Amino acid sequence: xxxxxxxxxxxxxxxxxxxxxxxxxxxxxxxxxxxxxxxxxxxxxxxxxxxxxxxxxxxxxxxxxxxxxxxxxxxxxxxxxxxxxxxxxxxxxxxxxxxxxxxxxxxxxxxxxxxxxxxxxxxxxxxxxxxxxxxxxxxxxxxxxxxxxxxxxxxxxxxxxxxxxxxxxxxxxxxxxxxxxxxxxxxxxxxxxxxxxxxxxxxxxxxxxxxxxxxxxxxxxxxxxxxxxxxxxxxxxxxxxxxxxxxxxxxxxxxxxxxxxxxxxxxxxxxxxxxxxxxxxxxxxxxxxxxxxxxxxxxxxxxxxxxxxxxxxxxxxxxxxxxxxxxxxxxxxxxxxxxxxxxxxxxxx
Amino acid sequence: xxxxxxxxxxxxxxxxxxxxxxxxxxxxxxxxxxxxxxxxxxxxxxxxxxxxxxxxxxxxxxxxxxxxxxxxxxxxxxxxxxxxxxxxxxxxxxxxxxxxxxxxxxxxxxxxxxxxxxxxxxxxxxxxxxxxxxxxxxxxxxxxxxxxxxxxxxxxxxxxxxxxxxxxxxxxxxxxxxxxxxxxxxxxxxxxxxxxxxxxxxxxxxxxxxxxxxxxxxxxxxxxxxxxxxxxxxxxxxxxxxxxxxxxxxxxxxxxxxxxxxxxxxxxxxxxxxxxxxxxxxxxxxxxxxxxxxxxxxxxxxxxxxxxxxxxxxxxxxxxxxxxxxxxxxxxxxxxxxxxxxxxxxxxxxxxxxxxxxxxxxxxxxxxxxxxxxxxxxxxxxxxxxxxxxxxxxxxxxxxxxxxxxxxxxxxxxxxxxxxxxxxxxxxxxxxxxxxxxxxxxxxxxxxx
Numbered sequence: 166x167x168x169x170x171x172x173x174x175x176x177x178x179x180x181x182x183x184x185x186x187x188x189x190x191x192x193x194x195x196x197x198x199x200x201x202x203x204x205x206x207x208x209x210x211x212x213x214x215x216x217x218x219x220x221x222x223x224x225x226x227x228x229x230x231x232x233x234x235x236x237x238x239x240x241x242x243x244x245x246x247x248x249x250x251x252x253x254x255x256x257x258x259x260x261x262x263x264x265x266x267x268x269x270x271x272x273x274x275x276x277x278x279x280x281x282x283x284x285x286x287x288x289x290x291x292x293x294x295x296x297x298x299x300x301x302x303x304x305x306x307x308x309x310x311x312x313x314x315x316x317x318x319x320x321x322x323x324x325x326x327x328x329x330x331x332x333x334x335x336x337x338x339x340x341x342x343x344x345x346x347x348x349x350x351x352x353x354x355x356x357x358x359x360x361x362x363x364x365x366x367x368x369x370x371x372x373x374x375x376x377x378x379x380x381x382x383x384x385x386x387x388x389x390x391x392x393x394x395x396x397x398x399x400x401x402x403x404x405x406x407x408x409x410x411x412x413x414x415x416x417x418x419x420x421x422x423x424x425x426x427x428x429x430x431x432x433x434x435x436x437x438x439x440x441x442x443x444x445x446x447x448x449x450x451x452x453x454x455x456x457x458x459x460x461x462x463x464x465x466x467x468x469x470x471x472x473x474x475x476x477x478x479x480x481x482x483x484x485x486x487x488x489x490x491x492x493x494x495x496x497x498x499x500x501x502x503x504x505x506x507x508x509x510x511x512x513x514x
Numbered sequence: 515x516x517x518x519x520x521x522x523x524x525x526x527x528x529x530x531x532x533x534x535x536x537x538x539x540x541x542x543x544x545x546x547x548x549x550x551x552x553x554x555x556x557x558x559x560x561x562x563x564x565x566x567x568x569x570x571x572x573x574x575x576x577x578x579x580x581x582x583x584x585x586x587x588x589x590x591x592x593x594x595x596x597x598x599x600x601x602x603x604x605x606x607x608x609x610x611x612x613x614x615x616x617x618x619x620x621x622x623x624x625x626x627x628x629x630x631x632x633x634x635x636x637x638x639x640x641x642x643x644x645x646x647x648x649x650x651x652x653x654x655x656x657x658x659x660x661x662x663x664x665x666x667x668x669x670x671x672x673x674x675x676x677x678x679x680x681x682x683x684x685x686x687x688x689x690x691x692x693x694x695x696x697x698x699x700x701x702x703x704x705x706x707x708x709x710x711x712x713x714x715x716x717x718x719x720x721x722x723x724x725x726x727x728x729x730x731x732x733x734x735x736x737x738x739x740x741x742x743x744x745x746x747x748x749x750x751x752x753x754x755x756x757x758x759x760x761x762x763x764x765x766x767x768x769x770x771x772x773x774x775x776x777x778x779x780x781x782x783x784x785x786x787x788x789x790x791x792x793x794x795x796x797x798x799x800x801x802x803x804x805x806x807x808x809x810x811x812x813x814x815x816x817x818x819x820x821x822x823x824x825x826x827x828x829x830x831x832x833x834x835x836x837x838x839x840x841x842x843x844x845x846x847x848x849x850x851x852x853x854x855x856x857x858x859x860x861x862x863x864x865x866x867x868x869x870x871x872x873x874x875x876x877x878x879x880x881x882x883x884x885x886x887x888x889x890x891x892x893x894x895x896x897x898x899x900x901x902x903x904x905x906x907x908x909x910x911x912x913x914x915x916x917x918x919x920x921x922x923x924x925x926x927x928x929x930x931x932x933x934x935x936x937x938x939x940x941x942x943x944x945x946x947x948x949x950x951x952x953x954x955x956x957x958x959x960x961x962x963x
Binding site: 268269270288290291292293295296299311312313314315362365388389390391392393394 | 714715716718719720721722723724725727791792793794833836837838839840841
């Protein structure tokens, strides 16, 4: 029977703790990522119910603080929090006192004074969530994308989706695969790596799980230094694409095509886009991911976006379960914090 | 040598220290009468009514001279004033600082220069000023350098930015040569720095912050050295931070070009890895660079390529620094910690220099660049700094204990701002007393007014 409450025992007891904050994939390591993927499978099951809601975070308050525009990430986090029965407060810069000149720090302190348990922060400045975490006295902080730095939950849902597809092909449960399915997997990340928070998180996540990551981009869109990055770099997409198990495309922002990073969008598409011609070089089982929003005709041809192995819609669906897992693992095992009793949260960094 | 600054009346005995200056070092007491050194010798008798400063175990050096201080007045008094900055300077052992002209309005006229000089007259540290090279520091037209030179201004800079236009910089050098003044450059080619907020390299790439590459500094150093070669005008290079810049200046000095250079303490004490936690206290311009650059700055200080340590003391009010890293203003405090940082990094157990050699970088060498030494003609009405501690010298002294271990406490700084990058970092060596024209303005590491 589907119910409003999850039956006792069907939410897995956490095996590894994560937190207190999720600012970077580096905070998780292999075991943290594995635990999130494991718990997310249970929540994916919840989502398939008639009434996809559990009381796990009842009484908890989750605030989304988005200082930069976003559609899918905010909706995904808010949906995840609501399915866990948390109260959700939504804060966006266009309607807030930030417009009146309030500083980030004051905003954070104000929001926290309302008894918030978790702040989900998106900001155009790299590191802003780390600073919010330093200022926060009792809240947990989740990075929902900060500048060019990281977008941890995007990388987690990419990994979750890839494992799901691999499991289906083998007719097994994704949970049974553990993280062994990533061992030696060849992942190609293509596009504007330099300005991509998705790429930075994806490199860390795939690497932690044992995959081999190759970056493909024009030189001007690679980070100035790759010292310490566990990656290989290829310049010829045609040569690299046939060997890839996963091709991870990144959005090219239109302003990057204005001439200073690449000569034109047309040339970018011809050399580094997943065109129909180039898609023919893909292996039959190669999975194509894209964090969205897609710019069809630039980094991905419209027809390619519709191929069976292109899992963009599935990524969006899985985003909710993965974010439920993150919220649950950060919050679900704690007693709610009393506003007058600051919880000891170790400083980050 | 009439000076338009007052001197303390009365007698002061600095007892039991090791006197160090450009002539050497010796164990000696220093007797000061009415602001002037009266006698230097072993076991001097204490005159009746004299104030005694204990210098046992300490070095007695000329008062320090900072070539690069941002006092923020006029315009940013919430971050610093001439008075609060001078108190910070005195605590750091300084008896003279050169105030940078990037105030609001800029020091690009006699009126603003006079205002800052007047504010400095009663302060616990002497305040000289640097003038702007271009009007409003906008990099478009020359500032009235001759008018400022008449007030005794000898250093000119658009610091905060470099003069981007090469032909304007060339004309400025031609003009300055005739006036007998020195131009100082903040070397940063903006087209190459490209809005970067930290050093471009491994850390900026990992942290997702826009970086400014070393070549942004080096390209302007190279251009300006070529202009010095062309014009024959002297130049001073501010806060050099890259191995490449230092090598360019090393070669230029070997060639005989009339150039000097300074380095800031944070560029030989900290590297870009400290930005990992995104704390804006580590945002500074030029940015903190690699460990190889840190080593090159130290090597430049050791071999004399870099003439002086200058603080680039850059106060910012807490509310402006409490921002995302890329939105916070660049700059860190320096006056109260500079000598201690240098002694720790350069004269510690494994350091390449002696304490006296470190003091040279803070005293007679910068005094010569600022033309505040005893043999400089006008000194803009200031007393003499950095000279030998001998009878007849102005009693501007710093007593520093090189063995004291301490930590900077941001909350107790004399500066109005709190943006020190050294909080919680153990330092070796601390200023015990500072004497300004015979007056003990700092006693036992406490400012007296």
